[in-house]
Amino acid sequence: MAYTLPELGYAYDALEPHFDAMTMEIHHSKHHQAYVNNANAALENLPELAQGCPGQLLTKLAEVPADKLTAIRNNVGGHLNHSLFWKSLKKGTTLQGALKDAIVRDFGSVEAFQAEFEKAAATRFGSGWAWLVLQENGKLAVVSTANQDSPVMGKAIAGCEGYPLLGLDVWEHAYYLKFQNRRPDYIKEFWHVVNWDFVAERFEKKVEHCNCAK
8 A cells, every 4th residue: 555645734834933834845745755756756565565554564564574673663664644734734723631730740841842842953963853652551751753754663672662642843944944053942842733632633532553644
């Protein structure tokens, strides 16, 4: 089953003035599309691995042939990460309820969580992602991954693990047209467009055995 580029569900300019329309269009229609195309090419002769969602595949990278591992890790990872990213963006939502309570419980305050998340995003060397994850012990944690790695890949591969609730893309293609080299400014603007309703739904209704954008 071939992967396809998901629709955003909103216009490219819907996140203005925080995230600009040109960046959103290029990021979605060019960069994400490239990950989809390259993932499908890598999986073309591996139908048994192409079944199901990308989140399931990324938990089974040990089963991937060595000559396909890098391509699948990078491109299926890129597809999964971006699919989650688009759904986690929306203006006008509020952090509240059980998710807010859990953040205060595990980080001390919302402000402390945001500071830790911003640090993870700002200090990720080169390209990668910052994440809020739900760990197996039920606690929340902030982690970061390199390139297009995802926490669902596990600690041995990604250097961390957990169920991703919220991710921020800190590749330069995500912000350079608007923010140039000012990554911290981009990170600050992110808080204005987090879709807390989507994040809360993932937290409260964690989809067992699936890490995709549902």
